[in-house]
Amino acid sequence: MKIFVNKGKLADTEDEAIILALCEGEELAGPALQIDTKSNGLIGELIGSHDFEARPSQISVIYTRGSLPAKRIVLVGLGTRGEFNLEKLRAAFAKAMQHLRTLNIKRAATSSDLGFLPNSKDRVAQAVAEGALLGLYQYAPFKTVDREHLKDVEQLTIVAEDNDFPEINAAVENAQAIARAVYFTRDLVTAPANQMTPAILAKEAGEIATRRGVSCTVLDKVKLNELGMNSLLSVASGSNEEPKFIILEYRGGETDAAPIVLIGKGITFDSGGICIKPSEKMDQMKSDMAGGGAVMGAIMASAELRLPLNIVALIPATENMPSGTALKPGDVFTSYSGKTIEVINTDAEGRLILADALAYASNYKPAAIIDVATLTGACVIALGDDVIGMLGTDDKLKGELQEAARQTGELVWELPLWENYQEQIKSDIADYKNHGGRSAGAITAAAFLSKFVGDFPWVHLDIAGPAWADKDKTYIPKGASGVGVRLLIEFLRNRARQRV
Numbered sequence: 001m002k003i004f005v006n007k008g009k010l011a012d013t014e015d016e017a018i019i020l021a022l023c024e025g026e027e028l029a030g031p032a033l034q035i036d037t038k039s040n041g042l043i044g045e046l047i048g049s050h051d052f053e054a055r056p057s058q059i060s061v062i063y064t065r066g067s068l069p070a071k072r073i074v075l076v077g078l079g080t081r082g083e084f085n086l087e088k089l090r091a092a093f094a095k096a097m098q099h100l101r102t103l104n105i106k107r108a109a110t111s112s113d114l115g116f117l118p119n120s121k122d123r124v125a126q127a128v129a130e131g132a133l134l135g136l137y138q139y140a141p142f143k144t145v146d147r148e149h150l151k152d153v154e155q156l157t158i159v160a161e162d163n164d165f166p167e168i169n170a171a172v173e174n175a176q177a178i179a180r181a182v183y184f185t186r187d188l189v190t191a192p193a194n195q196m197t198p199a200i201l202a203k204e205a206g207e208i209a210t211r212r213g214v215s216c217t218v219l220d221k222v223k224l225n226e227l228g229m230n231s232l233l234s235v236a237s238g239s240n241e242e243p244k245f246i247i248l249e250y251r252g253g254e255t256d257a258a259p260i261v262l263i264g265k266g267i268t269f270d271s272g273g274i275c276i277k278p279s280e281k282m283d284q285m286k287s288d289m290a291g292g293g294a295v296m297g298a299i300m301a302s303a304e305l306r307l308p309l310n311i312v313a314l315i316p317a318t319e320n321m322p323s324g325t326a327l328k329p330g331d332v333f334t335s336y337s338g339k340t341i342e343v344i345n346t347d348a349e350g351r352l353i354l355a356d357a358l359a360y361a362s363n364y365k366p367a368a369i370i371d372v373a374t375l376t377g378a379c380v381i382a383l384g385d386d387v388i389g390m391l392g393t394d395d396k397l398k399g400e401l402q403e404a405a406r407q408t409g410e411l412v413w414e415l416p417l418w419e420n421y422q423e424q425i426k427s428d429i430a431d432y433k434n435h436g437g438r439s440a441g442a443i444t445a446a447a448f449l450s451k452f453v454g455d456f457p458w459v460h461l462d463i464a465g466p467a468w469a470d471k472d473k474t475y476i477p478k479g480a481s482g483v484g485v486r487l488l489i490e491f492l493r494n495r496a497r498q499r500v
């Protein structure tokens with residue numbers, strides 16, 4: 001769907017539907033009041049009869065019967081004004097657009113003037129655009145039967161006053177770039193593992209790099225051997241698909257400015273390896289490259305938004321498979337950092353491939369390192385399906401991510417990375433072991449990662465819970481969520497603002 005910003009009045013637009021988001025128990029104001037007046041009180045009548053009370057995401061459709069140029073008014077509820085936030089607005093617009101899609105409506109219009117929040121029309125417009133776009137996501141490349149029944153809304157117009165136009169237009173441009181990145185990531189994560197091998201993921205990365213200022217380098221198996229990336233290679237050893245170490249670099253900042261390094265776990269399928277997983281829900285493990293997908297989406301949007309920063313994305317990519325050549329419990333190898341690792345559980349593969357990527361990041365002398373990974377089921381047990389677990393060594397960086405999360409509506413909660421946990425990952429015969437037992441599994445995974453991080457500010461984000469939605473959630477349709485993409489972009493935009 002395309003979003004346009006037009007100057008004018010919502011009451012005058014001729015689209016198939018006008019969308020109005022209303023708060024519970026409030027007098028009509030702004031465009032809603034104008035439309036109500038012009039239509040001889042159609043909205044007031046509905047509210048007066050309690051057919052529509054503006055409860056969160058409640059929907060009502062009114063036919064204007066010629067009283068307005070538009071054919072329908074679609075009301076969507078925001079809940080009470082006291083509890084209003086931008087996340088409610090994203091949810092409301094996702095719901096409204098999904099409803100329009102079921103009605104097979106192609107063109108709709110709305111306003112960034114909610115009748116309150118007069119000074120935040122640009123933020124309102126951004127949230128409206130994000131909610132609308134993200135909520136309409138669908139993945140259909142493999143649907144061949146009844147394709148003609150696939151519906152999609154084609155156009156949303158956001159009507160703005162002349163004075164507000166430039167700001168609102170810029171906000172909507174931003175929202176569209178961000179949504180494109182989220183769609184890109186959702187597509188990568190949803191793609192089945194036979195269609196999203198490490199080689200295909202690397203090819204996708206190469207395609208992003210056709211954007212201005214982005215370069216892509218892919219290290220293949222020969223090169224990885226030369227470099228001694230044995231931690232990544234050990235995980236890859238069970239698979240017929242060759243591993244790839246994907247490096248994307250975006251140079252938008254000063255030549256000598258230290259880059260921010262984003263690292264994403266790129267396991268294109270996690271069977272568990274020799275410590276094979278139960279078959280129930282194993283199909284979902286095609287999404288084990290969601291961290292890699294998120295950092296690819298984030299760097300792509302950063303380039304589109306021309307952020308004045310240097311950013312590097314590192315994605316170690318491989319399958320984790322059982323076979324006669326696979327990594328075995330008890331195996332020991334020397335990682336890229338020179339430190340030795342004893343494998344206790346081959347299903348704790350994410351931390352193995354990240355260990356080499358984290359150590360490799362030191363080569364850039366980065367300003368910050370953020371890794372994003374569907375790392376542990378333990379994080380899901382601790383925090384649930386919707387929450388990103390955050391651990392790290394730098395309070396300022398953690399604070400910046402918390403702030404970004406407040407803005408995007410993604411939920412981030414910190415877990416402690418205290419000294420006491422380090423005991424659990426000491427190996428009897430090597431430097432470290434990749435499994436610290438059942439207790440505090442999300443934390444000991446991060447403790448393991450910390451051993452491979454140089455002396456740089458570092459934060460680890462465990463997205464095992466929110467990367468995949470088992471059911472529809474407001475603007476996240478069931479399936480790959482693209483979590484982390486907006487969070488990273490917001491964090492980077494905030495950093496870019498601090499610099500100027």
Ligand code: BES
Pocket residue numbers: 270272288345347348349350374375376377378380435436441464465
């Ligand atoms: N990819 C999984 C983690 C995961 C679990 C992601 C559920 C999404 C949903 C990871 O590689 C894994 O298997 N972790 C193990 C670690 C354990 C063996 C120490 C886990 O969490 O069970």
Ligand code: MN
Pocket residue numbers: 270272320346347348349350
């Ligand atoms: Mn695993």
Ligand code: ZN
Pocket residue numbers: 267270288347349350374375
């Ligand atoms: Zn995994």
